[in-house]
Amino acid sequence: MEHETFYTDLLCVGAGLAGERVAIAAAAAGFDAILLSLVPARRSHSCAAEGGMQAALGNCAMGEGDSPDVHFADTVKGSDWGCDQECARIFADTAPVAVREAAHWGMPWNRVVAGKAKYWKGGEEFEAEEKKDKHGLITARAFGGTAKWRTCYTADGTGHTLLYTLDNKVTELGVRVHDRVEAVRLIHDGENCIGCVARDLKTGKFRVYLAKATLIATGGYGRLYSETTNTVINEGGGHIIALDTGLVPFGNPEAVQFHPTGVVPTNILVTEGCRGDGGTLLDVDEKRFMDIYEPAKAELASRDVVSRWMMYHIAQGKGVPSPYGDHLWLDIRHLGAEHITTKLREVYDLCRHFLGVNPINQLIPVRPAQHYSMGGVRTNSDGAAYGLNGLFSCGESACWDMHGFNRLGGNSLAETIVAGRHVGMMVVEFLEGAQVTFNPQLADQGVELEAERVRRLVSRADGSENVFAIKDAMQLEMMEKVGIFRNGGDLQKAVDNLREIYARAKKIGLRSSGIGANPELALALKMPGMVRLAICVAYGALMRTESRGCHARDDYQARNDRDWLNRTLAYWRDLDADLPELKYEPSTKVTYLPPGDRGYGKTEIIPMDAPKED
Amino acid sequence: MSRQLTFNIFRFNPEDPNSEPHTDTFVLEETPSLTLFIALNKIREEQDPSLMFDFACRMAICGSCGMVVNGRPGLACKTLTTELPDEITLMPLPVFRLVGDLSVDTGTWFRQTNTKIESWIHDDQEFDPTAVEERMENDLANSIFELERCIECGCCVASCGTANMREDFVGAFALNRISRFIMDPRDKRKDPEYFEVVGTDQGIFGCMGLLACEDVCPRELPLQDQLGILRRKMAFVGLKNIFKPKEKGRQRRF
Numbered sequence: 004m005e006h007e008t009f010y011t012d013l014l015c016v017g018a019g020l021a022g023e024r025v026a027i028a029a030a031a032a033g034f035d036a037i038l039l040s041l042v043p044a045r046r047s048h049s050c051a052a053e054g055g056m057q058a059a060l061g062n063c064a065m066g067e068g069d070s071p072d073v074h075f076a077d078t079v080k081g082s083d084w085g086c087d088q089e090c091a092r093i094f095a096d097t098a099p100v101a102v103r104e105a106a107h108w109g110m111p112w113n114r115v116v117a118g119k120a121k122y123w124k125g126g127e128e129f130e131a132e133e134k135k136d137k138h139g140l141i142t143a144r145a146f147g148g149t150a151k152w153r154t155c156y157t158a159d160g161t162g163h164t165l166l167y168t169l170d171n172k173v174t175e176l177g178v179r180v181h182d183r184v185e186a187v188r189l190i191h192d193g194e195n196c197i198g199c200v201a202r203d204l205k206t207g208k209f210r211v212y213l214a215k216a217t218l219i220a221t222g223g224y225g226r227l228y229s230e231t232t233n234t235v236i237n238e239g240g241g242h243i244i245a246l247d248t249g250l251v252p253f254g255n256p257e258a259v260q261f262h263p264t265g266v267v268p269t270n271i272l273v274t275e276g277c278r279g280d281g282g283t284l285l286d287v288d289e290k291r292f293m294d295i296y297e298p299a300k301a302e303l304a305s306r307d308v309v310s311r312w313m314m315y316h317i318a319q320g321k322g323v324p325s326p327y328g329d330h331l332w333l334d335i336r337h338l339g340a341e342h343i344t345t346k347l348r349e350v351y352d353l354c355r356h357f358l359g360v361n362p363i364n365q366l367i368p369v370r371p372a373q374h375y376s377m378g379g380v381r382t383n384s385d386g387a388a389y390g391l392n393g394l395f396s397c398g399e400s401a402c403w404d405m406h407g408f409n410r411l412g413g414n415s416l417a418e419t420i421v422a423g424r425h426v427g428m429m430v431v432e433f434l435e436g437a438q439v440t441f442n443p444q445l446a447d448q449g450v451e452l453e454a455e456r457v458r459r460l461v462s463r464a465d466g467s468e469n470v471f472a473i474k475d476a477m478q479l480e481m482m483e484k485v486g487i488f489r490n491g492g493d494l495q496k497a498v499d500n501l502r503e504i505y506a507r508a509k510k511i512g513l514r515s516s517g518i519g520a521n522p523e524l525a526l527a528l529k530m531p532g533m534v535r536l537a538i539c540v541a542y543g544a545l546m547r548t549e550s551r552g553c554h555a556r557d558d559y560q561a562r563n564d565r566d567w568l569n570r571t572l573a574y575w576r577d578l579d580a581d582l583p584e585l586k587y588e589p590s591t592k593v594t595y596l597p598p599g600d601r602g603y604g605k606t607e608i609i610p611m612d613a614p615k616e617d
Numbered sequence: 618m619s620r621q622l623t624f625n626i627f628r629f630n631p632e633d634p635n636s637e638p639h640t641d642t643f644v645l646e647e648t649p650s651l652t653l654f655i656a657l658n659k660i661r662e663e664q665d666p667s668l669m670f671d672f673a674c675r676m677a678i679c680g681s682c683g684m685v686v687n688g689r690p691g692l693a694c695k696t697l698t699t700e701l702p703d704e705i706t707l708m709p710l711p712v713f714r715l716v717g718d719l720s721v722d723t724g725t726w727f728r729q730t731n732t733k734i735e736s737w738i739h740d741d742q743e744f745d746p747t748a749v750e751e752r753m754e755n756d757l758a759n760s761i762f763e764l765e766r767c768i769e770c771g772c773c774v775a776s777c778g779t780a781n782m783r784e785d786f787v788g789a790f791a792l793n794r795i796s797r798f799i800m801d802p803r804d805k806r807k808d809p810e811y812f813e814v815v816g817t818d819q820g821i822f823g824c825m826g827l828l829a830c831e832d833v834c835p836r837e838l839p840l841q842d843q844l845g846i847l848r849r850k851m852a853f854v855g856l857k858n859i860f861k862p863k864e865k866g867r868q869r870r871f
Contacts, residue, residue, distance in 0.1 A: 040724075042671070042673050042679070042681060042724070043681075043723060043724030043727065043728075043769075044724070045679075045680070045727070045768075045769055046673050046674075046679040046680060046681050046724075047673075047679075048673070048674070048679075050674065050678055050679050050768075051674050051676065051678055051679065100746045102750075103744075103746075103748070103749070103750045104744050104746070106750045106751070107738075107740075107744040107750075107751075107803070108737075108738055108744075109737070109738040109801060109803055109804070111753075111758040111759075111761040111762045111765060111801075112750075112753075112758060113755055113758050113759070114752070114753050114754065114755040114758050115755070116755045138752070139752030139753055139754060139755075140749070140750060140752060141750055142755070157758070157762050157765075158759070158762055160678075160762065160765075160766060163678060163765075163766075163768070164762060164765050167765060171731070171736055171737035171738070172737060174728065174731050174732055174736060174737060175735075175737040180724075180728060182724040182725070182728075183716075183722075183724065205716050205722065206632055207632060234673045234674045234675070234679065235672055235673055235675065236673055268650065269650075269675075269676075271675070271676040272676075326649070345759065349678065352677070353676055353677065356677065356695045357652075357676070357677075357695065470666075471661075471662040471666070513666070514666050515665070515666045515667035516633065516667065518630060518632055518633045519630045519631065519632025519633055519669075519717055520630075520632070520669050520716050520717045520720060521667055521669070522661065522666070522667070522668070522669060523661075523666035523667060
């Protein structure tokens, strides 16, 4: 089948912050790079990050005494000791450099203003003195699960401005960006990855990209769930093509974060910065409750903990009834009009436009919604994927793995450019030594296999299942049974039902012609892969018989460091199978901070040295 | 009683030799808090799976879903049907190349234009990873952010008289972007260099001052002010050029 072929040194699948940062590293070192993106690069989900990125600069008054060591410890505790401590270490050490580098490239970070300043914490106002010698340096705000104020920001449009800053750099360096192009299959010979087969979403035609190194930076898989803050393109496309090789494992698929403040009913996110800046959560009686459940951290405990207490409080009958189910309130009224219209401007706009609520004098209806995928393409600390040479992954799509079982707010935006900087250097090293032979036959075969899938979908050769119905069924199953609180019975049912849904997904037939930029065909090509990912999440959660971070089992409430201080590695070796093969590896090779108490969130812990039960 | 909404939607698939530009009509019952994002997805899933349109963030931050709603360019995701009459006509944004139905290729257009205006910080100094960041006043950071809030949705370009008549006009978005760099001390370009980029009919002097751009901007950017400031500034640079002594071997046109 005829197709266009593009050659490059580095192919980045995904042009959000992580993909762009790695491409910048390669281009700056003199290598050719191509970025593929489902949407124009500046529309990537990175742009939706609001509150900021963590880096231990210690410039603001409430950040005094901060250091990468403190940031590292917060990150490990946040992960509930599920993270790879080597990566968390690299991350905390590199974050300040990455923030300053972004400033050098034009990022308008908010700055310290010397003098007395008024702040809010848990509905109480207090005063702090910003130091003269720090005036004009990059400032920070509070986020959950942190010992210091460490989250650097530009109002609440941090992701947007950072993405534009990096995309400006990409433009300056002349990196080619092919937008509306979707990678549908990795090209490999069982040992080396040499690029991908892709589909031009503007025309429907197939293309081939041959590259010495291929990076997956496609963001998370939030759209496996019906209620998510994620953009509509976060369907796990990068995870699907990696998992489908049968060689690359999906690390910790069950590690899925729910954010406390999704807006009801649209699940649009309002930033953690609202609580960081002093906003509170209220119940049906308009009373605070987080200060009772978590006396130390209150609203600013980690996201998994706050989300659980919110659902618990609703279950106690304290939710606010609404046609869209019970919810709670987020209150930022006391922060005042000036603060809300400047530092929380996006929140101000979206509440008015999407809810008809003015947060200066009204409460915001919120409820936890799926938000972040800690799991992803498992890589080593260089960002190199397990299982295939020349394949890398970075950002939310990767399980690098600095987040373990819970990511701290402000650590995802940070990961994109911090890990991006580090992995970028490693990719450059790889490219410098790379000897790659491109086998065009492999590419042709790949195109032919994908073209055959299209033919079968269009001619309904395998059946006439409706792709939208399958997506709805999968998303509902995940939301109802693989959500915030999990138990063995529901998870088993979810796995069983998802296997049935998978069988149906193989019998999809199109109702439309499939010609050109056809949306039904694009979804149909991805659907079986999405259900495979969903099965990995549900099955990984079923087998993990403990509670850790975001993974909360009603039937196994203790964090079990004796048996489960490990990372799930899900392999899908045979596309005819309907379950992955699960392997496990220790969470971390090096332990700087031994497992202990997080300081928030009540959990029973079975220590590493506890005697085995019979 | 909920309303019956009638959607008249422009249809054309350039990849399909049998497709002719036409309008299709879809009827949908209005539900509470219905946005065009929800409505269009419903129509696609329940009535016509081939319907092409673009969304990503569905919270008015990514700029994907610009389209002409009852004659006015805007973001579909933040348009509530309660703001519209029973009959809703949806057209793709003009100026940009049509991908199909309501979907247009804004990505290529904006990348080309950003390249043309050199939308990046011009600074020869290498980044020093060991140095503390350069200081900046917080008010200045806020002012830069105010202009940096543009999401390149294309509504200002689609509503612009000049952009609809001449394809090389860079549009209000680009002029706003240049204002952002002029304001930023980290960009070391001098006025004559900005003049090279936007001191032409393709740039600020192509603007006819109709200012639909500011009327339709979903981000409520102060485009009128920025265009005015930039026009004065560039006119001043242009005047200075006229009275500058001629450089040897360089011919200037008037």
